[in-house]
Amino acid sequence: MVRKRFMGISAVLLITVFILMACTDEETAIAAEDAATYGIIETHMSTEEKLEDFYYMYKLLEDNYPFFNVNKRLYNVDWLKNKKKYEKMIKITKNDAEFFVAIDKILNDLNNPHTHVFNGNVYRSYYKHFYPDEHPVLNYEKSMKRYGFDGNVENIGLDSDFDFLATNDEVLKTAILIENKVAYMKIDSMSYNHIKEDYAKVEKFLKEVKDYEKLIIDIRGNTGGFDDYWKNIVGFLIDDTLKAEYYCFYRGNYRDKYDLYKVPLSKPIRKLDEEALRKFPSEVKEDYDYYTKNLVIVKPWNILDFKGKVYLLVDRYVFSSAEKFASFAKDSGFAILIGEPTGGDRVFAEIPFAYLPNSGLVIRFSAELGINNDGTINMETKTTPHIRVDATPNEDFTKDACIQAAIKD
Template sequence: MKKKIVFSIVISVFIILLGNSTYSQKNQLSEEEKVDDFNYVYNVIKTGYPYLDVNKRLNNIDWLENKDEYTKRIKSTKNDEEFIEELSSILSDLNNKHTELIDNKKRYELFKKSYSNNDWYDFLNDKKVVDRYDSINPKIKMPNDILVKKELILKDIVEGKIGYMYLPSMSSKNGPIDNDLKVIGDYINTLEKHKALIIDIRGNSGGSDSCWQGIVSKLIKNDVKINGYRIYRNNNKIVKKYTNARSIKLEPINNLPQNVKENAPKEIIKDFSSFENTSYTIKSTKDLKFKGNIYLLVDKKIYSSSESFAMFCKETKFATLVGETTGGDGGCIDPVLFNLKSSGLIVRMASCMYLNKNGICDEEFKTIPEFKVKDCKRTADFKDDSCIRKALELENINY
């Protein structure tokens, strides 16, 4: 009887898989449809993507010049699965983590939920889009650092002397970010007599600026104002629709301050149309008791909003950076999404370029720490951690 039940289950699973396979085989994209979708992506990147020349300078990749090669690769795909993998690989040549093909249902569902409360995109519930992501088989990827626990950590490294705060993400895994900020604030209140606080954001790939700004507000005596610029290729229809939907106040690119234009990438006047002044102020909670030094531990995985935090720390001297050069693309707003007509796939693209108050492009130059450490890997044991040891050395503490 048991064998019959097991056999029935196996047959049922096989039928389901066969059904999915049959569905996908019947609805395979034609070569023309695949090329049409690629050409659409190519033209959006050509007219709207902000980092084409940065990619040339940093990685020696002229993405636009590779069109013929990319087209051949698209044509050589034998089915939809290969097409998705190839298009994803082609976009990865842009070397920007904010620019990618949404190639799985989990990511699609995440964005659909994230943008459900606004009207920025009118295609997230289109039948073709829904059917496409329902048809993609999930792929399980195991992270390399799975054995290192990624939870908020608040504890002293040296009891009563050196505080430690580990932020695995600029978001919370346990409900609203305010919950984490409350716990962090309670810990900061215990640091009154401490010599230093080490904030560890290694491996933190971003989240929300409100997270790090909320922490900073608890660690500054006076309000801090930051000034920078987001620049856009707003002549592109998709970018323009996005900036309009978000009611972003734009000025002509030529109105940028002269010193910013002189230090910015040379292509901004020729290829960009508009900019947004991004001045903002982080307000102090006015009850700071901690008076010690602050160290920020960084590595090459720092990106997006965690990069914004690293930039802030370096520019304002809020903290001394220890580690290695960061990943970049801080200071920007959310990437823009657009859909492909034939396949129903969605592409995510960096929406703008961020320049600091002096005109330096963060994506190109990243954030360089004051103290570089060769082995930046975060370890479970503080004593084996090179970045922590460096911070303690700067505080003249043997550990």
């Protein structure tokens, strides 16, 4: 009887072990296409070389990345404690393509769109953006070899996932929703090469609607780009200079490695007034090394004498520079925000790139903890709209909850 019970317990334990092993294998399994699919060259790295790269990346982020605690609170992911799991993922990769996919999955666990590994198209897009300046990371010899790139930018097309660098697609749409009353602007991207091009279009449209009661600016789905795009629009519509100020905190010393990533006018956190520190989450004082106060200023430069209300439509995809527009519009009083909380990660300093020493793979990672005016972490609480409604866009504006909220306000 005892023997049968023992055998029964053993069977249960074995089944449990097999289930746990199956779950673990599923968590760490890597499936990849051939290397060319990711725009990289196969160099047959050894497991030791792959692990060295992983440890380098892990330490780099451990020392410099700002959102580990935010990731735990929002997504219940303790990235640093997952080290053994990530090691296993690296060890079971059979080639460089699988290693690339493993790194991609590991970084995706951080749930931050600014943090990712470059595929070949993204690498070339950024290389072209910074050219003719020699970017200290992108010009790393092993990186150029990894991405099969000879430095010739003539035939580089820009990756669609990063079209805020430059895109030939139209990013600005305008419309009259209600004649003589409600005007509408849709901005899909703060695209670099549309800043000057769209300036004239914006001016022309705003002159046509300067006597309207309401202007709706729709940035839903806008993942960012360059601040000058949205500042041009604000400048047309204001009579007086608008300002907003934001604290940002940094940790680690990776930024000191390259002039491009250094933070001008930063100060050691010990010099920050204790009363100010008490307004921020405790991790700011405990985990960060230096800070800046960033003043966003927009001056009127082509006054149209617009007296109507401005509404800014936002959703969860509003990120980076578009997020800066959203927070500035709210905090300066420029616009009434409608929709749902944004995606966050308002940044001021250059977002760092880093190459992995053996593979040459290039990663990009957030390295700035932005604070909202209420003392909360921007990446955690985002920017909340004044009027919260379903932010789903609808081609029929009479059925679009955000647009209708602005019309009825």
